[in-house]
Amino acid sequence: xxxxxxxxxxxxxxxxxxxxxxxxxxxxxxxxxxxxxxxxxxxxxxxxxxxxxxxxxxxxxxxxxxxxxxxxxxxxxxxxxxxxxxxxxxxxxxxxxxxxxxxxxxxxxxxxxxxxxxxxxxxxxxxxxxxxxxxxxxxxxxxxxxxxxxxxxxxxxxxxxxxxxxxxxxxxxxxxxxxxxxxxxxxxxxxxxxxxxxxxxxxxxxxxxxxxxxxxxxxxxxxxxxxxxxxxxxxxxxxxxxxxxxxxxxxxxxxxxxxxxxxxxxxxxxxxxxxxxxxxxxxxxxxxxxxxxxxxxxxxxxxxxxxxxxxxxxxxxxxxxxxxxxxxxxxxxxxxxxxxxxxxxxxxxxxxxxxxxxxxxxxxxxxxxxxxxxxxxxxxxxxxxxxxxxxxxxxxxxxxxxxxxxxxxxxxxxxxxxxxxxxxxxxxxxxxxxxxxxxxxxxxxxxxxxxxxxxxxxxxxxxxxxxxxxxxxxxxxxxxxxxxxxxxxxxxxxxxxxxxxxxxxxxxxxxxxxxxxxxxxxxxxxxxxxxxxxxxxxxxxxxxxxxxxxxxxxxxxxxxxxxxxxxxxxxxxxxxxxxxxxxxxxxxxxxxxxxxxxxxxxxxxxxxxxxxxxxxxxxxxxxxxxxxxxxxxxxxxxxxxxxxxxxxxxxxxxxxxxxxxxxxxxxxxxxxxxxxxxxxxxxxxxxxxxxxxxxxxxxxxxxxxxxxxxxxxxxxxxxxxxxxxxxxxxxxxxxxxxxxxxxxxxxxxxxxxxxxxxxxxxxxxxxxxxxxxxxxxxxxxxxxxxxxxxxxxxxxxxxxxxxxxxxxxxxxxxxxxxxxxxxxxxxxxxxxxxxxxxxxxxxxxxxxxxxxxxxxxxxxxxxxxxxxxx
DNA sequence: TCGCTCACG
DNA sequence: ACGTACGTGAGCGAA
Numbered sequence: 001x002x003x004x005x006x007x008x009x010x011x012x013x014x015x016x017x018x019x020x021x022x023x024x025x026x027x028x029x030x031x032x033x034x035x036x037x038x039x040x041x042x043x044x045x046x047x048x049x050x051x052x053x054x055x056x057x058x059x060x061x062x063x064x065x066x067x068x069x070x071x072x073x074x075x076x077x078x079x080x081x082x083x084x085x086x087x088x089x090x091x092x093x094x095x096x097x098x099x100x101x102x103x104x105x106x107x108x109x110x111x112x113x114x115x116x117x118x119x120x121x122x123x124x125x126x127x128x129x130x131x132x133x134x135x136x137x138x139x140x141x142x143x144x145x146x147x148x149x150x151x152x153x154x155x156x157x158x159x160x161x162x163x164x165x166x167x168x169x170x171x172x173x174x175x176x177x178x179x180x181x182x183x184x185x186x187x188x189x190x191x192x193x194x195x196x197x198x199x200x201x202x203x204x205x206x207x208x209x210x211x212x213x214x215x216x217x218x219x220x221x222x223x224x225x226x227x228x229x230x231x232x233x234x235x236x237x238x239x240x241x242x243x244x245x246x247x248x249x250x251x252x253x254x255x256x257x258x259x260x261x262x263x264x265x266x267x268x269x270x271x272x273x274x275x276x277x278x279x280x281x282x283x284x285x286x287x288x289x290x291x292x293x294x295x296x297x298x299x300x301x302x303x304x305x306x307x308x309x310x311x312x313x314x315x316x317x318x319x320x321x322x323x324x325x326x327x328x329x330x331x332x333x334x335x336x337x338x339x340x341x342x343x344x345x346x347x348x349x350x351x352x353x354x355x356x357x358x359x360x361x362x363x364x365x366x367x368x369x370x371x372x373x374x375x376x377x378x379x380x381x382x383x384x385x386x387x388x389x390x391x392x393x394x395x396x397x398x399x400x401x402x403x404x405x406x407x408x409x410x411x412x413x414x415x416x417x418x419x420x421x422x423x424x425x426x427x428x429x430x431x432x433x434x435x436x437x438x439x440x441x442x443x444x445x446x447x448x449x450x451x452x453x454x455x456x457x458x459x460x461x462x463x464x465x466x467x468x469x470x471x472x473x474x475x476x477x478x479x480x481x482x483x484x485x486x487x488x489x490x491x492x493x494x495x496x497x498x499x500x501x502x503x504x505x506x507x508x509x510x511x512x513x514x515x516x517x518x519x520x521x522x523x524x525x526x527x528x529x530x531x532x533x534x535x536x537x538x539x540x541x542x543x544x545x546x547x548x549x550x551x552x553x554x555x556x557x558x559x560x561x562x563x564x565x566x567x568x569x570x571x572x573x574x575x576x577x578x579x580x581x582x583x584x585x586x587x588x589x590x591x592x593x594x595x596x597x598x599x600x601x602x603x604x605x606x607x608x609x610x611x612x613x614x615x616x617x618x619x620x621x622x623x624x625x626x627x628x629x630x631x632x633x634x635x636x637x638x639x640x641x642x643x644x645x646x647x648x649x650x651x652x653x654x655x656x657x658x659x660x661x662x663x664x665x666x667x668x669x670x671x672x673x674x675x676x677x678x679x680x681x682x683x684x685x686x687x688x689x690x691x692x693x694x695x696x697x698x699x700x701x702x703x704x705x706x707x708x709x710x711x712x713x714x715x716x717x718x719x720x721x722x723x724x725x726x727x728x729x730x731x732x733x734x735x736x737x738x739x740x741x742x743x744x745x746x747x748x749x750x751x752x753x754x755x756x757x758x759x760x761x762x763x764x765x766x767x768x769x770x771x772x773x774x775x776x777x778x779x780x781x782x783x784x785x786x787x788x789x790x791x792x793x794x795x796x797x798x799x800x801x802x803x804x805x806x807x808x809x810x811x812x813x814x815x816x817x818x819x820x821x822x823x824x825x826x827x828x829x830x831x832x833x834x835x836x837x838x839x840x841x842x843x844x845x846x847x848x849x850x851x852x853x854x855x856x857x858x859x860x861x862x863x864x865x866x867x868x869x870x
Numbered sequence: 871t872c873g874c875t876c877a878c879g
Numbered sequence: 880a881c882g883t884a885c886g887t888g889a890g891c892g893a894a
Contacts (some may be wrong), residue, residue: 526892527874546874548893553875578876580889610879617888620878622890628877652879652885705884714884775881787885791879795886823879823886 005053005121005261006045007114009132010102011012014038015090016150018084020157021761026279027413027427029755029768036280041131041150041157044288046263049129053121053261056095057113058088058104075175082773094278096742099271101261103255111136112249118145119250124258136182139248141167141175159209162543172208180213183243184232192245192328213239238646267813276430282433296431299355300444307362313372316350321403323349323451324373325421327357327391327443341366341393345440346373347447357440370394377401385421385446385456387475388603391482399475405450407474408457409467409603415766419604425449428456465762469796474603477694477799480806480818481611487620487829488596489819493585494633498586503576510573516565527552540564543796545634555717575625581633583622590616601821607796608788609763610820619822623870635866639831641816642862644835644840645869647825649857650675651794652707658852659760659789662739676700682736683729702733706740707790744786751785758791758849761800797850798824804845814838827866835862 017037023283024033046054080088094101114130118140121128128145141147167175177229183270184203186194198206206228210216215235216223223229234237275284284338304311316322329344330629345359346369358676360366370393376382376398383403384390396402406419409428416423425431425445430450435443461467488809515521518538522529531550535542542557554574590597597616605612613619621635622628653675657665668678672688680699681688698719705715716726734741748770751757756766765788769781805820805826815831816838826846832839839860846858863869 140872325888523892525875525890528893548873551874574875578890582877582888605888606886610886612887613878616877620876620888622877624878647879696889708885711884713882717884776883779881779883783884791886825879 002125002127002730003053004051004127004129005055005117006041006049006129006131006175007117007121007257008045008054008056008057009110009114009130009134009137010056010091011088011110012133013082013131013150014088017041018081018087018732023083024276025768029766030090030278031042031087031500032278034084034087034279035094036283038091039094039280043283043387045129045148046266051129052263053126053258054263055101055103055256055261057110057117058092058102060104060106060108062297081860082771089653090278093289094271094274097267097268097274099268100263103254103256105252106255108252109248113254114190115248116196116252116254120256120258121145136187136246136248138162138171139175139178139246142249167299172204174304176624177207177211178244179243179248180211180216181207182246183213184216186242187246190806192242193238194242195239195649196229197231198228206232213243213721239261248259252779254667256667258367264805273430276426276432279426279432281426281432295343296355296445296448297441298446299353300441302358302440303356304364305366306362309358309364309369309372312348312356312358313376315354316348317376317379319350319380321350321383322376323347323383323447323449323454324376325385325443325446325450326393327359327440327446329360341370343393345369345443347443347445347450348434349444349447349451352452355444355451357443357447359440381454382585382593383450385450388478388482388485391479399479403458404475404476405453405457405479406604407478408454408461408470411470411474411763412457412460412464414604414607414609415768418535421446421449421453424453424457428453428460464764466714466764469762473796473799473803476803477601480802481603481809483806484601484818484820485598486596487817487819488592488598489829490541490596490636490638490826491591492634492636493591493595495652496584496588496591496631498582499631499634500588503584505575507576507580508575510569514566514569514573517569525577530570534560534567534570538564538566540567545629575627579628579631579652581621583628587616606795607784608763609765609792609799610823611795611799613821619819621866629867629870632867632870633865636864641829641831641870642835642864643866644828644830644838644860644862645825646828646844646846646858646860646868647822648798648846649859651797651824651856652790653703653850654854654856655760655793655797656740656743656790657854659793660735660737660739660743661853662743665737665740666853676703679703679736680732683732698729702729705730706733706744707787709744709786711779711783747789748782748785751781757785757788759789759796761793761796763792765792765797787836794824798858799824801846801849805841805850808841808845809838812837829864 015723018034020038021033023031024036027072048414049595056402092102095301114137118128118130122142122144129148131148133150135149137147138830141162141164143164151158151160164175167178167321171178171374173181181203182192184195184198184206186192186411187201206216206223210219217232220229220233223232255485272287303312308853326343327345327347329342343366345357347357349355358369360369373382373394374396381403383405385405387402387404405424409419420432422435425433429449437445446649459469461470507698514524522533528549530552534540540560542550544551554571557567557571561571587597592598599616599618600614602612602614620854622631628650654669657669672678676699677688677691677696680686680691680695683693683699686695701718708714710730712723712727712730715729716723719726736801747757751767752770756764767781767785769777769784772781800822802818809816814834814835817829818826819829820827826842828838828842842860843858847856850856861869
């Protein structure tokens, strides 16, 4: 059997992969989807063809000689998307790591290289296979040169194969004639002009009959239809030029040694490392080189003996820090006593070689192990994943004695969706662990990853300037949040049920009325059904559309409500069902036996540094509408206690004033209370006392907009004014506060240069959108860059305040406790006798949390329920 | 599971 | 010309 060579059109396949594979990025934010797609198709082809030689050809992005001649025509090629462009050099490195021959040559297109090498291969008696997404290559097909073109059909990649005969069968022309076909019909994607008014049909007809552009021209008088004859006569120069453009060079002067293209072992160590770095986990299975993991696994030891366990903990205590994990109960383990935590082992790692899993078995109980960990934390730093969760089992008092790996990873990149130890291993240790690993091995891995990652993460935090934030804010805060979760908030179940029932009655009434007016029953909560009823059956004027149908969002319906009573009813129905399902019924499900809701406060969710609240979300309890606000009456303190609610007054705007150093705004905040009125007065050049309500409202909207990363469109939407008017407001605002304008511009510029923005306390947020080739994405990036430092600094300040409040309450051994945080608001369940002290603490800690150039002001209210206290 | 809608700051 | 305000979480319907 003859030998075989596979030739790949690098850019073409990379390009296909880029658009065919959903966006992927690795830990460093590098886009990897095109590389991933390329490798997948490469492996597939290699398996199918089993070639002896392999070469990948790339274009060098400089004018090539064919196109230099006609620079008008090829000069307009679209620039490559940034997300793809950055993958090209990496792709080449990966191929080099796999010892795959790459050819690229200035002045030559990949086509020409492929054509020339195909010729070399064929003359050497080989079978040649060319892989490309570009049909131009079909002209190279012969009986021994096969062109393979991948196509996406219903999400699946199918490959069309063309030998010379197949080209003839598909296009009715030979590969040689295919060039002439192109010359006549042109190819917009390749900037080949072709002859105007001649399309695929006519071109095929002409070439099948005359075989070439030249011969067709020789017989131009007999050409049919006459229209084509006329076109060819007038544009023969274009046809000739197109033919040159379409012709692939098969004898280019290149130095190419077949021997260099011989396929060796693709699965080299370097390639393995690249695959790790790029996080192509399911491609790693192809490597049988010793995985990095194996060396680590050799150190894993399973321990069940109590004395041995104690010795290990004692040894671990002498190290600077120790990685600790908690493992699930083993099915076959037989503990003497049952334990409720669901854990059955502890992983312990304190060097590359000291990695253990200690299983609670026989005399050794889980409680023993927890207490060993507690003791350990007294002499060394215990690194854990999710310390807050661990605190339920292990009493650690001091934030300095532990290290939360998840939080550290979050601070280094807050954009990720989750921070599991497996993710951290891949991202920060380049260690890909099989998710299916179970038992003591898993527990050892986890402990090892925690131990190894803690050192790496600490170093990275120091480098990025986030270490202090971690140590002085995030770690202490976790203890505060833990206390808040434990405390929970009391909710009156009976009152909640009553509230829900009342809503239920009203909902049924509304339902009937809506059905009557619609003329039929339907599901009002289905935007799809509602859209059909409103805009098709009742023929109401529809506004914007969504991907799936008509928009029935509140702002659309609001505009219709005054004219159509049924719309009014629908809005009310929506409001009521929302209240019932999410709040009345929703919250009821979370009330525990102690009559309280113990929601979770998450520290590693938001991109900006805010805390998030889940199960249930206690940060979006209604307040804006009276009917919803009433639900706050069911949030009550324990007997003998009252609620104190304290919220920062316009903290974000104050932070903006401070960060920008804008004298006018700073002055305004030092002077008076009503900042929106001051803004209105200054922006609209109206005496303070003569500012109208409308002016004030507009100024307020602009103030909000500034914090969000202003855009005239957004503001116009909010105020229901034209973009032009909105734009004028913004201009006048920036004239009034030039410092703000400069600050926002500088922030965006910094973000573009560095790739991230930073808060007053060093919290970072990467803004990868700024490097996007997409206009919308970039504009979004700019708004994010403007907003994140402000929202993030406000979050930092609040966190500092929370730590301070919690510290004061606990150090003074007070009964009062922090129960909720709603971004700029704290709710304290205050023991009545401590009320005055609590108020003092809240005010003091919140207002002194940061020293800014403008005062931080706090509004406080007391009440017998949350409704009253707000 | 995804998109829509809507509750909050 | 593009089509948007920033940050969240939950419930629902439709596939």
